Amino acid sequence: MRLIIIAAAVLALSGCGEKNIAEEINKTSQNVINSIEKKASEAGEISQKAEEAMNSIAQTTLEAKQTVEKTLQEAADTSRDILQKANETLSNISAKADKITNESANTIEAVKQKADDAAKVITAPLTNADKGKKLFMTCMPCHGAKAEKSAVNKSQIINKWSKEQILNALKGYKDGTYGGAFKAQMIPTAKRLSDADMEELSAYIVNLGKQ
Numbered sequence: 332m333r334l335i336i337i338a339a340a341v342l343a344l345s346g347c348g349e350k351n352i353a354e355e356i357n358k359t360s361q362n363v364i365n366s367i368e369k370k371a372s373e374a375g376e377i378s379q380k381a382e383e384a385m386n387s388i389a390q391t392t393l394e395a396k397q398t399v400e401k402t403l404q405e406a407a408d409t410s411r412d413i414l415q416k417a418n419e420t421l422s423n424i425s426a427k428a429d430k431i432t433n434e435s436a437n438t439i440e441a442v443k444q445k446a447d448d449a450a451k452v453i454t455a456p457l458t459n460a461d462k463g464k465k466l467f468m469t470c471m472p473c474h475g476a477k478a479e480k481s482a483v484n485k486s487q488i489i490n491k492w493s494k495e496q497i498l499n500a501l502k503g504y505k506d507g508t509y510g511g512a513f514k515a516q517m518i519p520t521a522k523r524l525s526d527a528d529m530e531e532l533s534a535y536i537v538n539l540g541k542q
């Protein structure tokens with residue numbers, strides 16, 4: 332009797348245990364499946380988000396590329412414009428510089444020419460006419476620029492005279508053999524003149540009368 336009870340209890344226990352284990356396995360499997368499904372769905376969401384992110388990055392990259400290309404194109408255009416303007420300005424400047432250089436060269440040449448001419452005049456030996464002109468400057472205040480006046484209204488108009496007459500009068504004032512009432516005004520002047528001076532003066536005064 333005691334044995335039967337024990338056996339029945341064992342059976343009952345073991346029967347009950349088998350049922351429990353099967354349920355437990357079922358339950359655990361279901362949990363695992365649920366968990367896997369959940370993870371799979373999460374993975375799906377993640378992959379979806381990843382794809383969205385990739386698309387968004389691709390879009391942004393494309394836009395960035397387009398912006399860069401546009402900017403580069405604009406920069407290239409601007410550079411070309413600037414280069415073009417710079418070239419124009421440069422050629423303008425160089426044309427102007429050429430012009431200025433040419434003009435300066437011409438001016439320098441002209442100045443040099445004038446300086447040369449002046450130097451020639453300065454270094455050229457005085458011709459007799461030049462000497463006569465220079466000497467006559469001291470006579471001008473009384474006899475007029477062209478010897479066309481009567482000196483202090485007392486002398487004759489000497490540019491109407493011959494060369495010999497002028498020469499003789501000058502020599503006469505110098506050595507005291509010629510002169511009128513106002514010869515005192517001529518003597519100091521005549522005494523400063525050499526024979527050559529008188530020659531040149533007479534020739535020059537005669538010439539003034541012919542102009």
Ligand code: HEC
Pocket residue numbers: 466467469470471472473474482483485486487488489496497500501509510511512513514515516517520532
């Ligand atoms: C300060 C004024 C003065 C100056 C300067 C002067 N003369 Fe006279 N000259 C006279 C007067 C005045 C006479 C008239 C003198 C006389 O009565 O003989 C005269 C007379 C003459 C005559 C003779 C003309 C005549 O009427 O008999 C000659 C030629 C002449 N002068 C030449 C010259 C020359 C050349 C110079 C310069 C180198 C000169 N004179 C400078 C005042 C001047």
